[in-house]
Amino acid sequence: MDSTTSTPSHATFSGTAGICLMRNAWKEDQHPSFINFISTFLSANSFRLNFVPIDPDFIFNCGGLSVAFIFVTNWDRYNVASIFNRVKKLKMQFARFYVVITLPAKEQINSFIQSYFTFGMVIGKPTFVPVQDLEMGFEKMVKIAHSSGVYKQERIGEKLKDERKQLVQRMDFYLKVVTSIPGIDNHDANALSQAVGSVQAIAKASKEQILENTDLSTDKAELVSRFLRDPKFYSRPKIN
Secondary structure, rough: OOOOOOOOOOHHHHHHHHEEEEEEEOOOEEEEHHHHHHHHHHOOOEEEEEEEEOOOOOEEEEEEEEEEEEEEEOOOOOOOOHHHHHHHHOOOOOOOOOEEEEEEOHHHHHHHHHHHHHOOOEEOEEEEEEOOHHHHHHHHHHHHHHHHHHHHHHHHHHHHHHHHHHHHHHHHHHHHOOOOOOOOHHHHHHHHHHHHOOOOHHHHHHHHHHHHHHOOOOOHHHHHHHHOOOOOHHHOOOOO
């Protein structure tokens, strides 16, 4: 499909933002109307476009994750070696790398499939994305970059959630241990946590250190010090 007659879908991604780097040499080979489509599409999706001298045709940074692309807009079955040589070179440089190829005709599809195996490509290394027209190809790139960034952010969010959960569990355990000392309540336990630290640190702290750094009374400071240091003391039967 000719880029000057197709109608762009302009599908937008709510709440996204990123940077798109376009290779200068790739830009010079494209029709100005297609470059205008790209600029408009990126702007509508809150991406900033920069033209730079890079090896891939595009590098997207979305959510702190970089994704590189080769975008073949004109498949020439008589000049495929240069394409696959670039692919072999760039796949060694980028962990996240895709090749988007415009194949509007059956003859081009057949030529691509034959060349793919002739040049020893391995499925998924890198991933090739065949498309029917230019606009579809670019939208595919943006969606791939966007989904990769979202996935990374979700993984970070899950990790932070797990860390918070572990922190809460550790704090719950800490409170159970420290409040098991007769006369020590949650306020005292929190004061000890903030001023002294872990149960091990509290066990090593002297009565004077506890008094100096917390608002515990003298009796409570002595009780804490004796309870965590003297097994005979905390193993005695308690009378409630």
